[in-house]
Structure formats: C-alpha cells, structure tokens
Amino acid sequence: MSSITKFIKSPNPLPTFFFSHGGPTFMYEDDSFxxxxxxxxxxxxxxxIKNNWKPDYIIVLSAHWQSSKNNLIEISTTNGKENELIYDFYGFPNYMYKEEFHSKNNKFIAGEISKKLKEFGFDSKLTNRGIDHGVWVPFKVAFSDYTTQTKPQPINKDLDLPTTSIIQVSLTFSDKDFDSNFKLGEILNFFRENEIYDESQxxxxxxxxxxxGMSVHNLRDLGISMRQPSQVMPYVKPFNNLLxxxxxxxxxxxxxxxxxxxNPILRQAHPTFEHFLPIIVASGVAKDSNLPIKELYNDEFASLGWGIYQIGDSPKL
Incomplete structure (x- = not known):
C-alpha cells in the first residue's frame, strides 16, 4: 500500500528531460564557451513547459548535489520562502554572481517525495537548501528572458515560473553507485505518472x-583540447554515440x-561520474513505463558533450 494516501493516474503524463547544462556561461546565448x-x-x-504543459511542480536533480551519506536522498525545502540561488562556481566575472532567477518550493510535495523514497528502502530527509547552478543556470535559459548582459531583471521581482514549484532532489552519496541512482529514477517516476492531492490547495x-548533467564532462582536458588543432578530444564523439x-x-x-x-572511455569522458549520474536517473524513470528515450540534440566542444534527451512522449493536450 502506498504511503501517499490520495492520488490519481495522470491522463497526460509529462515527459522527463536530461539537460546538459555546461557552466555558468551557458546563461548567455552567444557566449563562446x-x-x-x-x-x-x-x-x-x-x-x-511554461506556456503549454504548465506542471504544478518540477522535480529536478543536478550533478552538483550528492547526499551526505550512503542510502540517503535529500530533498530541498525552503520553509515557504523562494528558492535561494547557490553560486557554486569560482573565478568567473563578477556579473555572473549578480544573476537572478526567482522560483518557489513546495514543502508538501517535498514531504511526499521523502515518504515515497522511504517506502522503497531509501533513507530520506528534507534539507533547507537553495538550488545550485546545475538547476538555475539551465532553468534561467528555459524560463526567463533577462540576464545582466542583455536586459535587467524587472523591478517587480515576480516568479519566473509563477504557477510551477521547483523541488531539487539529491543524487546518492557515491558517484559509482549506478544501481541506487537508477532505482531513484524508478521511484520518482511515480510523480510523473500520478497527480498528488494537496489538501491545502x-x-x-x-x-x-x-x-x-553533461553527456561528456572532462574539465581536466579542457585546456589541452583548446590547444589542439581540432579542439575536440578524440573520446567525446565516440562516447556521445555510445551513450x-x-x-x-x-x-x-x-x-x-x-x-x-x-570501459576506459567512461573515465575519459567522465573522470568523476557526478555529471553522468543524472542520465542514469532519467533512464530509471523510463524503465517501468517502458518509455522511449530520444536524443533531441548533441554536439561536441573541446572535452564536453552537449547531449539533451527526452524521456517519454509529449502530451496531447
């Protein structure tokens, strides 16, 4: 029996996406990096998402948040306040630390996610935490139309997603634990397939x-690749194709x-696996419902791969 007491099957479940998010420079449309x-x-x-599908909430997982111990999954909450931005990047121009993105959290849904994870054997807890750049940088591209380099944040600081909450869920503690991250995706699929009743609303x-995450992410080779004639490391395209x-x-x-x-190519493409884990979670989402996964975009630059994937079909609304 489910720990969530009231839910219904969604008549038009929304697709899941895997984004390659790059670094903070990705916010800027014409940035060379x-x-x-x-x-x-x-x-x-x-x-x-914003204008047609209008979900009530988005569960998001980023390469930049792994839990603090084995078998634990943490879920962000903000005690009714906006999601704060975590500027977890270093050595970039000052204007990047002045970028804004305004979104709300949903403590009720965060609690329901925690209950569902515990039901399937994970330890889980709510953590008072903002959203890191693996979330707000691509979401700023997706859902806002301003940056410090284009046009200013409106004086009235409205939410960039007025009707949609953002709840970040951590990856597992160990980046080598592919099994648990795949299982995490399988469990989270419940929230894609079902609509949850909120008594307060x-x-x-x-x-x-x-x-x-990133389909290829090797920052160690970034400088080397920039000095090569082709500027693309030889493992990037083969790994993108393999994935x-x-x-x-x-x-x-x-x-x-x-x-x-x-396979040695995995360590070439991902010297550490945290940017690879989100595609494993997304694949776990696909498993029980046998959802199709389709590559929407890919490209290679230096020692990076820019794969973007859709899991599940677009709804017919």
Missing amino acids: GNKGAWNKIKNIGSK QKYLKGMIICS KNIVEKEEDKLLKFNELQK
Missing part, C-alpha cells in the same frame, strides 16, 4: 522531472551502464 544549439533547444523546451498537483545507443536502443540500460564502468 556555451553552446548555441543546446541553448536554443533548452529555450524551446522551456517555452513548452484542494487540487491534484501534476509534476514532471528534469535531470541536469545515445544505450539510452535509445538497449533494453537493459542499467546492465549496460554498469558494464560501462569497466
């Missing part, structure tokens, strides 16, 4: 999931992900 194609694709997806709330094949075609994706840990 960003990626214009990825920027345009995320802007387009954001327009559909007297309505059913509809959610969606976004996972934010695309696993998520689009392989039936047992978790098996293939675990086998990949024995």
